[in-house]
Amino acid sequence: MSDTLVDYDEVLTRYEPVIGLETHVELGTASKMFCGCSTTFGAEPNTQTCPVCLGLPGSLPAANAAAIESTIRIGLALGCRIATWARFSRKNYFYPDIPKGFQTTQYDEPLCTAGHLDVEVDGETYRVEVERVHLEEDTGKNLHVGGSTGRIHGADHSLIDYNRAGIPLVEIVTRPIPGAGAKAPEVAKAYVTELREILVALGVSEVRMEQGNLRCDVNTSLAPIGSLEWGTRTETKNVNSLRSVERAVRFEMRRQAALLDEGQRIFQETRHFHEDTGSTSPGRSKEEATDYRYFPEPDLVPVAPDEEWVASLLAELPELPAARRTRLSDEWGISPTEMAWLVNAGAVELVSETVAAGASPGDARKWWLGDLARRANDAGTELGELAVTPQQVAELIGLISAGTINDQLARQALDGVLAGEGRPAQVVEARGLAVMGESDELVAAVEAAIEGNPDVADKVRGGKLQAIGALVGAVMKTTRGKADAATVKRMLEERLVGD
């Protein structure tokens, strides 16, 4: 079944979107939230479990100090108020992804509240209000067997791996974000991008979306322009890339507009995002929202962050991305607009690391925003997911600066690096990409070009210097791009033009 969609620009002529984001971040602690089990990704199923995270009778949880500290640091970075008294609660539900019968989370007394994050889209700043940052535990992973899609429908039974159950999970919830209009999808993406940068700067999580370290639920609603009330929202889950955050909002806006145009109402529901089609489909209905019977977790004592401790955590926060960008703009001599391009491309850290590895800021920007951005776009991935490191890009730039290769050969070298053939220098060596010096082979190619194009050569001799381009082209063709154009031009001039 495919949904009717309204053209995106048309949506905006009649409706105003309001978005909201709930972001789950798996912390990068060594051990789980309430027990000492390892959190290593990719371990064999059910090899990282114990009586506590399996909810066996008589086991008692003990809170991970590093997880609490990381949560407070995230709150501080988002300008939140840090609670002086916070508690864990039990969220009771029966679903096999949690063996205990409840998820330990924070309910009415979260660690951090009332923060904000400013994000920039096309030169305009949008303030995203953060309602709360709380700490909970992740759930196990279900594998549905028998269905063709790995989803529940048609599945015969489910298999569960509890390695992930109990890994500390921080949930960051925004307040509804009105007023973004046509930019709503981009604001949503910019928010998650900026949040991710902050988490990287804090070093609290690996934030690898493809591994599920960072997962987003995207709320979207539409209201007729001028309406005083917001519309009913849908909550799209399973949004696991930055690009998808934007796509999910855009799709929901177009889908909801079609329903509203027909006079239908939007049901508050959970929807699933499909990476392949960029569409959403209905999930479980929230009409019968479960009563989770939250109550304070009796097995864990309250957390009362000491003022001095919080003050020292605040003082020790690293330079945050926004401040860092301002400083880097100065150092690199670029405008806020140029910096915004780097941010949008997800290239700030990549360029910074490339510069740190020895490249000039100009060259680093040129490669990441140019050739590499094009490749990422063609492949439909993020820049940072390309199989090339900033150090390799710096090495490539170094080879160009040293005259070993030119830009064209560098692109071929990059092909090799991305294909897993090794570092740039190794690829240049293996593929024989180095620029030809004034070798016998190049001299022969230059002379062959002159002999093969006597008319052109005569024109150059006669003073029509611009005609030399055709001869340079001929030499480049013979040498399959490996010659340095400037060297070839000089060699041709030496032979055709007297001083």
Added chain:
Amino acid sequence: MSTPSPKGQLTRDEVAHLAHLSRLAVSDEELDLFAGQLAAVLDAVAQVGKADVADVAPTTHAVPMTNVMRPDVARPSLPRDVVLAGAPAAEDGRFRVPRILGEEA
């Protein structure tokens, strides 16, 4: 869910239901024994309701402690065969559960 019993009583059926939920195999004789014992426990706990707590602030913990935490150090987990020995069914190193209806994972 079985029907709750009148206050102060615990029926044999309720004990059987709880035993089932807890995956405990309980014999008929034990059901009679536990129903009586558990009823006595509930009666004892019910005495708390007689206390005058008008001037007492609600609390969730018996001891006034805060900030009990453990350092972030990974420790060995249980061997998988031990873990799965407690599962009603297992397959491919995972817990096997009946298909989950009405919800999407």
